[in-house]
Structure formats: C-alpha cells, structure tokens
Amino acid sequence: MAPSTSTTFDCIASHIHIVRIRSERGTFRIESDPNDDITSLKSKIARQLKLSDSIRILISNDPKPSTATPISDLVGKTLDQLEVRCKHSSNGMCDYCMPLEPYDLKYLAEKGIKHMSFHSYLCKIRKEFNKNSRNARFIPPLEEPDFRVKENCSGGHAPWPEGICTSCQPGAITLQPQSFRMVDHVEFSSPSHIEDFINYWRSTGLQRFGYMYGRYEPYPDVPLGIKAVVEAIYEPPQEGEVDGISLTLPWNEEKTIDDAADACGLTKVGMIYTDLTDDETGQGKVICKRHINSYFLSSQECCYAAAMQSRYFNPTRYSPTGKFGSKFVTCIVSGNKDGGVDVSAYQVSNTCVAMVTADFVEASVDPGIVRVKESTNQRYVPEVFYKYKNEYGLEVQESAKPCFPVEYFLVNVTHGFPFKPNPLFTSSDAFPIENRDKLGKQDLKTLRRHLAIDRGGSKLITAVSNFHVLAYIKQLNQLDDDEFSQLVKLAISHIEADAFALVEMPGWQKLLALIESGQEARKWSCQRCTFDNPLSASVCQICEYLKE
Incomplete structure (x- = not known):
C-alpha cells in the first residue's frame, strides 16, 4: 500500500x-x-x-x-x-x-529552525522600521544593546557616580532568548580537522584550545543563512590540564598568523576547545557532562565567548555604530549521551555581550547559573528580570538577581561536514602542529624533512598545502609579501607551474639556505640591549628600539 x-x-x-x-x-x-x-x-x-x-x-x-x-x-x-x-x-x-518571507515563523517552525538567520532578521526589522518611519532619510534600523551609563549627559547633574538621571541610566533589562543568530552553521571542510585536534587529548589526556580559521558562505538550508567554513585550526601557546586550559592571549605571533590566514583568504571564524574525560571502562568512551539536566555552555564559558564576540564584531551599515553582533562561533568537543566524542556549536546573545561589556554578570559556582553583580560606585546595575512558564503553563516574570539560568544567553548553531569534502589544503603528509612540543616540535629540521626539497614538482606541491606549514614559514620571515602570496597560490592551486615560479624567487632561495644551515632564525637580537625578540616583533620588547 x-x-x-x-x-x-x-x-x-x-x-x-x-x-x-x-x-x-x-x-x-x-x-x-x-x-x-x-x-x-x-x-x-x-x-x-x-x-x-x-x-x-x-x-x-x-x-x-x-x-x-x-x-x-x-x-x-x-x-x-x-x-x-x-x-x-x-x-x-x-x-x-x-x-513566504524568510522570517515567517510558521515556516521556520515547520523546518525545525529555532533561530532565524541574521539577514532574515534584518529583513524583518527593515520592513517594520520602514512601515513605521516617515523619514525619507536613511536611518540604520539595527541597534546594539548598551547597558552602560551614558556619558556627557545633558541633564544638568554631576557625572556618574556623583549623579545620575533617567536619561543617562540604563533601563531595566528583561531577558529573553534571542530570536536570530549571526551564523547558522559551522562546516568543517574535512573530518581530519577534528581528528587532528582531539588527537592531542588522546595522546596526553590534556585539554586543548584552538582558533578556527575559515570563511563565510551562504547556507541554503536556512533562508538567507550563513555558514562558517573551517579550513584550519591553529593552536596558540597554552598549558593543557586534565580539567582545563591556561592561555596567554594575545600571544606574540598572533598578528603573523592572522596575516598568513589573510593571505589564504581566511579569517578567524571562532574558537574550539576540548572538554573530554575518559569513562575508564576501557571501551574508548568518554563521560557525557553536557546535557539537558546539567548545562551546555557554562556561565564562565558564556562570559569568555561574549568577550571574544565583542572583540570580533560584525561590521554593518545598518547600525548607527557601524557594527552589530558577531559571527565568532564557539565550538566544544565533549562527550555525547552515547559515550562518543561530539562537537557542539554556540554563540551567545547580543544581550549577553552587552551585559559582560558593562560588567553586570559573572560566572557562578554552579556552571548552569549566571550571577548578577551588585551596583558599586564604578558600576550601575539596573533591574534585571527573566520570564519563564511555570508548572501551570503561565508566563511568570521574576527578578534575575542574584542569579538566573544560563540558557537565556545561548544561541544554538548547527555543525557538520560537507557531503563531498573539498578542503582548501590537501597535504596528507603530517607536519607537527604548533605548540605541541610533547608530540613533535616545529623546527628547521622537521620543515626540511617535510618539504623533501627539490627544484619543484609534486613533492613540493603536496608538502606546502598545509596551513601549519604555511604559518611556520610565515614566522621565519624569509619571504616578502609577494613571495608568500606565491607560496599560498601554490598551496591552493596545486599547479606545477606555480611551484617552478616559487623556487626561482630570491626569498625562497634564502629560505632553502636557512633550512640547509639548520640555524633557527625565529628571533632577532636588539642592538641596544641584546634582548632576543620574536621575529614578528618590529620593535624591541624591552627597550622599544626599532628593528633594523
């Protein structure tokens, strides 16, 4: 039938x-x-x-x-x-x-889309704004929340904290889930990105942090959707622990790595870190820590994600400040309910970013709870409320002081892999991942062995198609911008003619000589104070003497 x-x-x-x-x-x-x-x-x-x-x-x-x-x-x-x-x-x-409009709630519900895309939300706001506005002049319809006391108030009183009025003080905040998301999907261009990343934990039992470099593309599964395509994960200097990670950010070479990514057409699209604990059954399974009865993103993680989203904001002409929200995504590698390793992707709401920026909230001992700070002479905290449905199905409003559930800050983002992977970098030859000295160190010896130096050809083409190789070469500072662009072109195009063009360049010849000599050139000595500075530094970090 x-x-x-x-x-x-x-x-x-x-x-x-x-x-x-x-x-x-x-x-x-x-x-x-x-x-x-x-x-x-x-x-x-x-x-x-x-x-x-x-x-x-x-x-x-x-x-x-x-x-x-x-x-x-x-x-x-x-x-x-x-x-x-x-x-x-x-x-x-x-x-x-x-x-149907891209923000049609009935359609989104039928498709199981919890948050409309940013551009759908923009269409909705613009339509409502234009309908209610009779002003022929363009007025940006988006406005980011800002809960700080307004400066230079014209109310005729002493500036905060000596004085405050209804015009300069922030109004009461009513928390509610954000209806839109800036990024709808995170796509890892190859499963090897995740495998390589979690191999550190598998080998050491220590947690790991990395920045995801990629690009943004349309995501057709959501009306006017956006996806972040991850092409590489770079791991900055860090100290991994069994139950956490110690980071020093920003690190000295961050701009150099960003420049290397930019030459590849990539940018920071988010961060990823592990939260894995073996269940000790000997079956290769891990403990499921994050679930509906515990938490998905802790209050401490929300505050950190908010700080990162504030740093990597989304520029737009539809906001008076020239920015609105962020496309920076947070991914966590942790255990699922079946004991397997899985990835979860999130953003935090614009309200969360504004409250963290205004220093209103802090992490709690309970990871699923956010604490609201008290007002001080340096910080004015308005009333904060949140709404929920009680056991009778009625909507109830309660004060969020002293704390409220972290779920009011979360924005879910889907993730996955392409049906037919076509990653930007295709090298199958392993090269030590940066800052993993316990598993293999990046140095001239390993670079020489990896490149299998010849006068061009398939070996070189294969070897350089690896972001970790490109980032390391960038830090050696032997290639100028044009020469490094040629190296990137070869890494992406895989064309033999680009290899022959590269090996004829003076900078490449200089790099080969450096590799053959085996002398590390990642530092330069200051002529004034003799301090060994990172090669990426343009002035001495001790006496600020200009690099020659």
Missing part, C-alpha cells in the same frame, strides 16, 4: 490551468483543466510522488491533517466544483501563492 500523503491545494488559476501542491515530500506544480474530473489530478499526483497506490491520498485546503479528505471520496467532481481556489488575475497575488 502507498503511504498516506496529505496534499494541500494552495492556489488554482483557472485561465492558466496550474495547480500548486504542497505535500510532505515537497512542493510542486501540476497542469490541469478545472473542468477535469478529480481522477485526473489523482493520477498526476500519484505519478509525481511515485506512489504505486493512490487510494490513500488525502487532500485539503488546510495543511492540518484533521481537515483532509480522501481523494477517492471526491471522484466525479471537478476542480472548479471543489472551490479550492483564491481567484485573481494573472498579475494578482493571494496569500497562498505569495512567496
């Missing part, structure tokens, strides 16, 4: 004989004469849906299954007699045939 299929007639225009059908298997159009018997339409639907039996097809003007009628009960009637049309001229449009 064929499966029961509920079909909705959206619009029938009798003069063009087109019937639009919405079903569980998608939307399609069928040409039909309004005077034909319903049997003709039944056969066409069955053929379109590839049903061997059309008896169980149900039709309705309303997508609700409770209003559907078996199509076999309507045999003998024509489409015109069924009165399933919103009749209009060929230039007209009705509620059924009008295209």
Whole structure:
C-alpha cells in the first residue's frame, strides 16, 4: 500500500490551468483543466510522488491533517466544483501563492529552525522600521544593546557616580532568548580537522584550545543563512590540564598568523576547545557532562565567548555604530549521551555581550547559573528580570538577581561536514602542529624533512598545502609579501607551474639556505640591549628600539 500523503491545494488559476501542491515530500506544480474530473489530478499526483497506490491520498485546503479528505471520496467532481481556489488575475497575488518571507515563523517552525538567520532578521526589522518611519532619510534600523551609563549627559547633574538621571541610566533589562543568530552553521571542510585536534587529548589526556580559521558562505538550508567554513585550526601557546586550559592571549605571533590566514583568504571564524574525560571502562568512551539536566555552555564559558564576540564584531551599515553582533562561533568537543566524542556549536546573545561589556554578570559556582553583580560606585546595575512558564503553563516574570539560568544567553548553531569534502589544503603528509612540543616540535629540521626539497614538482606541491606549514614559514620571515602570496597560490592551486615560479624567487632561495644551515632564525637580537625578540616583533620588547 502507498503511504498516506496529505496534499494541500494552495492556489488554482483557472485561465492558466496550474495547480500548486504542497505535500510532505515537497512542493510542486501540476497542469490541469478545472473542468477535469478529480481522477485526473489523482493520477498526476500519484505519478509525481511515485506512489504505486493512490487510494490513500488525502487532500485539503488546510495543511492540518484533521481537515483532509480522501481523494477517492471526491471522484466525479471537478476542480472548479471543489472551490479550492483564491481567484485573481494573472498579475494578482493571494496569500497562498505569495512567496513566504524568510522570517515567517510558521515556516521556520515547520523546518525545525529555532533561530532565524541574521539577514532574515534584518529583513524583518527593515520592513517594520520602514512601515513605521516617515523619514525619507536613511536611518540604520539595527541597534546594539548598551547597558552602560551614558556619558556627557545633558541633564544638568554631576557625572556618574556623583549623579545620575533617567536619561543617562540604563533601563531595566528583561531577558529573553534571542530570536536570530549571526551564523547558522559551522562546516568543517574535512573530518581530519577534528581528528587532528582531539588527537592531542588522546595522546596526553590534556585539554586543548584552538582558533578556527575559515570563511563565510551562504547556507541554503536556512533562508538567507550563513555558514562558517573551517579550513584550519591553529593552536596558540597554552598549558593543557586534565580539567582545563591556561592561555596567554594575545600571544606574540598572533598578528603573523592572522596575516598568513589573510593571505589564504581566511579569517578567524571562532574558537574550539576540548572538554573530554575518559569513562575508564576501557571501551574508548568518554563521560557525557553536557546535557539537558546539567548545562551546555557554562556561565564562565558564556562570559569568555561574549568577550571574544565583542572583540570580533560584525561590521554593518545598518547600525548607527557601524557594527552589530558577531559571527565568532564557539565550538566544544565533549562527550555525547552515547559515550562518543561530539562537537557542539554556540554563540551567545547580543544581550549577553552587552551585559559582560558593562560588567553586570559573572560566572557562578554552579556552571548552569549566571550571577548578577551588585551596583558599586564604578558600576550601575539596573533591574534585571527573566520570564519563564511555570508548572501551570503561565508566563511568570521574576527578578534575575542574584542569579538566573544560563540558557537565556545561548544561541544554538548547527555543525557538520560537507557531503563531498573539498578542503582548501590537501597535504596528507603530517607536519607537527604548533605548540605541541610533547608530540613533535616545529623546527628547521622537521620543515626540511617535510618539504623533501627539490627544484619543484609534486613533492613540493603536496608538502606546502598545509596551513601549519604555511604559518611556520610565515614566522621565519624569509619571504616578502609577494613571495608568500606565491607560496599560498601554490598551496591552493596545486599547479606545477606555480611551484617552478616559487623556487626561482630570491626569498625562497634564502629560505632553502636557512633550512640547509639548520640555524633557527625565529628571533632577532636588539642592538641596544641584546634582548632576543620574536621575529614578528618590529620593535624591541624591552627597550622599544626599532628593528633594523
């Protein structure tokens, strides 16, 4: 028997004989004469849906299954007699045939989309703004929340903290889940990115942190969606521990690594870190710490994510400040309910960023709880509320002081891998990942062995198509910008002609000589105080003497 299929007639225009059908298997159009018997339409639907039996097809003007009628009960009637049309001229449009807005809540709910995309939200805000505004001049419709006391108040009182008025003090805050997200999906261009990253924990039992470098692309699974495509994970200097990570940020070479990524057409799209604990069963499984009865992102992690999103803001002309939100994503590698290793991706809301920036909130001993700070002479904290539904289904508002659930800050982001991976970097030859001295050190000896130096050709092409190799070479500072661009071109294009062009460049020859000599040149000595500075530093870190 064929499966029961509920079909909705959206619009029938009798003069063009087109019937639009919405079903569980998608939307399609069928040409039909309004005077034909319903049997003709039944056969066409069955053929379109590839049903061997059309008896169980149900039709309705309303997508609700409770209003559907078996199509076999309507045999003998024509489409015109069924009165399933919103009749209009060929230039007209009705509620059924009008295209849905990308922020349509009913559509998003049907597709299981919890947060609309940023550009859908922008369309919604612009439409509402334009409808309510009579000003012909362009006024940016977006406004970031700012909970700090406004400076230079014209209220005629002493500046804060000596004085404050209703004009300069922040208003009460009512917390609610954010309806949109700046990034809808994180796509790792290759599963090897995650495998290489968690191998450190597998080898040492210590946690690991990395920056994700990639680019932003359209994400078709969400209306006007955006995805962050991760092409590399770079691990800055850090001290891993069994239950955490110690970082020193920013680190000396950060700008150099950012420049290397920029030459590859990449930027920081987020951060990723592990939170893994072996369950000690000997079956290779890990403990599931993050779930609905504990927490997904701790209050401390939310505060850190907010600080990072504030640092990597999203520029836009639709905000008076020239920025709105952030596309910086936080990914956590932890255990799932089956004991396997899984990735979760999040952002925190714009409200969270604003509250952290204003120094209103702090982490709690309970990771699922955020604490609201008290007002001081340096910090004015307004009233903060949050709403929830009680056991009777009624919406209740409560004060968020002294604490509230961390869920009010979370924005879920999906993640995954492409069906057909096509990563930017394709080298299959391992090169030590930076700052992992316990597992292999990056130095001239390992670079020489990795490059398998020849005068160009397939070995060089394969070897340099690795972001960790490119980043290390960038730090050696032997290639100028044009020469490094040629190296990146080779790493991405994999064309032999680009390899021969590279090896003829003076900087490459200088690099080869350095590698052959085996002398590390990642530091330079100050001529004034003799301090050994990182090669990326342009002035001495001790006496500020200019590098020559």
